[in-house]
Amino acid sequence: xxxxxxxxxxxxxxxxxxxxxxxxxxxxxxxxxxKGKAGMRAMTKLLEGTRVPRPPYAPPFLKAGKLIIGQTAxxxxxxxxxxxxxxxxEAGALWAHQLQLTIADLVTHIHDTHHPISGWLxxxxxxxxxxxxxxxxxxxxxxxxxxYFERIIVKSGGPYVLGRRLxxxxxxxxxVVEGLRYAFPKRMKRFExxxxxxxxxxxxxxxxxxxxxxxxxxxxxAFSQWGIYRYFKELDA
Amino acid sequence: xxxxxxxxxxxxxxxxxxxxxxxxxxxxxxxxxxKGKAGMRAMTKLLEGTRVPRPPYAPPFLKAGKLIIGQTAxxxxxxxxxxxxxxxxEAGALWAHQLQLTIADLVTHIHDTHHPISGWLxxxxxxxxxxxxxxxxxxxxxxxxxxYFERIIVKSGGPYVLGRRLxxxxxxxxxVVEGLRYAFPKRMKRFExxxxxxxxxxxxxxxxxxxxxxxxxxxxxAFSQWGIYRYFKELDA
Numbered sequence: 001x002x003x004x005x006x007x008x009x010x011x012x013x014x015x016x017x018x019x020x021x022x023x024x025x026x027x028x029x030x031x032x033x034x035k036g037k038a039g040m041r042a043m044t045k046l047l048e049g050t051r052v053p054r055p056p057y058a059p060p061f062l063k064a065g066k067l068i069i070g071q072t073a074x075x076x077x078x079x080x081x082x083x084x085x086x087x088x089x090e091a092g093a094l095w096a097h098q099l100q101l102t103i104a105d106l107v108t109h110i111h112d113t114h115h116p117i118s119g120w121l122x123x124x125x126x127x128x129x130x131x132x133x134x135x136x137x138x139x140x141x142x143x144x145x146x147x148y149f150e151r152i153i154v155k156s157g158g159p160y161v162l163g164r165r166l167x168x169x170x171x172x173x174x175x176v177v178e179g180l181r182y183a184f185p186k187r188m189k190r191f192e193x194x195x196x197x198x199x200x201x202x203x204x205x206x207x208x209x210x211x212x213x214x215x216x217x218x219x220x221x222a223f224s225q226w227g228i229y230r231y232f233k234e235l236d237a
Numbered sequence: 238x239x240x241x242x243x244x245x246x247x248x249x250x251x252x253x254x255x256x257x258x259x260x261x262x263x264x265x266x267x268x269x270x271x272k273g274k275a276g277m278r279a280m281t282k283l284l285e286g287t288r289v290p291r292p293p294y295a296p297p298f299l300k301a302g303k304l305i306i307g308q309t310a311x312x313x314x315x316x317x318x319x320x321x322x323x324x325x326x327e328a329g330a331l332w333a334h335q336l337q338l339t340i341a342d343l344v345t346h347i348h349d350t351h352h353p354i355s356g357w358l359x360x361x362x363x364x365x366x367x368x369x370x371x372x373x374x375x376x377x378x379x380x381x382x383x384x385y386f387e388r389i390i391v392k393s394g395g396p397y398v399l400g401r402r403l404x405x406x407x408x409x410x411x412x413v414v415e416g417l418r419y420a421f422p423k424r425m426k427r428f429e430x431x432x433x434x435x436x437x438x439x440x441x442x443x444x445x446x447x448x449x450x451x452x453x454x455x456x457x458x459a460f461s462q463w464g465i466y467r468y469f470k471e472l473d474a
Contacts, residue, residue: 054332057339071338095291101308102294116353118373129366136355
């Protein structure tokens with residue numbers, strides 16, 4: 001089956017978690033909105049179109065045959081079972097999904113470091129709040145979230161989150177580590193010493209042949225100041 | 238099976254979405270942490286215990302036999318399939334889950350109206366940011382989120398989100414409507430005119446025999462200033 005991924009064409013954003021899963025799985029897919037204006041129109045039509053019985057709330061969403069699936073973690077849950085990116089047993093699949101939802105919570109916190117007030121305002125319009133939120137984020141959230149994943153890797157025996165086999169959770173954790181390195185290079189460098197297994201996992205994911213080929217390709221959009229992870233020197237103090 | 242729900246004993250919080258599902262399903266369950274100190278100890282042990290192979294990141298979590306399931310939407314997905322609270326076909330179950338994840342996003346926005354900076358600070362320490370975030374929330378987020386659910390009910394034919402049969406999504410939407418009424422009585426009263434189907438759905442859910450019995454019981458914790466939904470007069474202007 002040829003999957004159709006719908007996501008904003010110029011950013012990694014939440015779509016990147018899906019792109020990484022599709023790439024690692026060697027899936028046949030089209031990144032629709034990156035195919036020019038017609039692609040963007042197609043995306044808008046599915047979001048707003050009156051003929052769509054079950055329109056998603058927002059991108060990313062995946063079209064698989066007639067099925068349209070929204071919400072990043074839900075897409076990964078669907079793909080995981082079909083593309084060998086999650087355990088085959090129900091308990092294992094639910095566990096992987098639970099971890100993915102935990103990553104989703106972390107991603108919201110990351111976004112809110114630079115936009116704690118509103119996505120409709122510029123960073124410069126919410127700078128004092130951003131500084132405070134970032135301080136809180138690095139004091140409490142990062143240690144708790146990444147410390148949790150470090151602990152889970154210890155429990156599973158590693159090297160991946162669930163143990164010896166890679167799952168979509170690893171791809172997402174890799175993406176978060178890379179994003180934090182982009183947005184907070186100094187802070188992250190200091191922090192990485194505390195989560196050696198998470199860091200080793202990210203390196204291992206980056207070296208997987210399909211992931212490495214993807215990262216080196218034009219299909220991988222670069223980190224930028226328009227995505228979830230943004231670099232502001234004053235927030236990285 | 239007797240389910241064990243683990244959640245903070247004095248607030249509705251995210252645990253309430255699970256409580257409502259268990260109640261509507263007529264499930265046999267224990268709200269463990271509300272059973273005194275021993276209950277709280279049991280919860281802490283599962284969160285932090287070294288013997289738990291797959292510890293959840295945070296409450297709520299559900300113990301079903303040997304299985305421990307965390308993340309609210311994941312718990313509902315698990316329960317939904319077993320207790321008749323979601324469609325039986327895979328596409329329908331994924332759709333219900335997608336909508337629940339959209340509600341989860343809204344719930345985070347609701348919480349952040351009064352705590353946009355940090356959950357470790359008092360409201361009074363982040364009041365200016367809270368005012369700005371609340372303005373944004375009512376200007377953009379509420380119309381978009383609740384407007385989306387209104388549109389979905391039109392598409393499904395109603396009276397419930399998925400159509401003629403109740404799902405856990407309806408229970409959660411009811412809870413959100415009630416929470417917004419508690420936290421923002423004036424704003425919500427004005428806004429409700431714009432989403433008549435959502436409002437009618439909430440009223441219908443409240444009248445279901447098992448839900449009504451639950452709401453009238455001591456098992457239902459009252460809304461309070463410690464939960465997701467908090468009332469501050471200045472935010473309801």
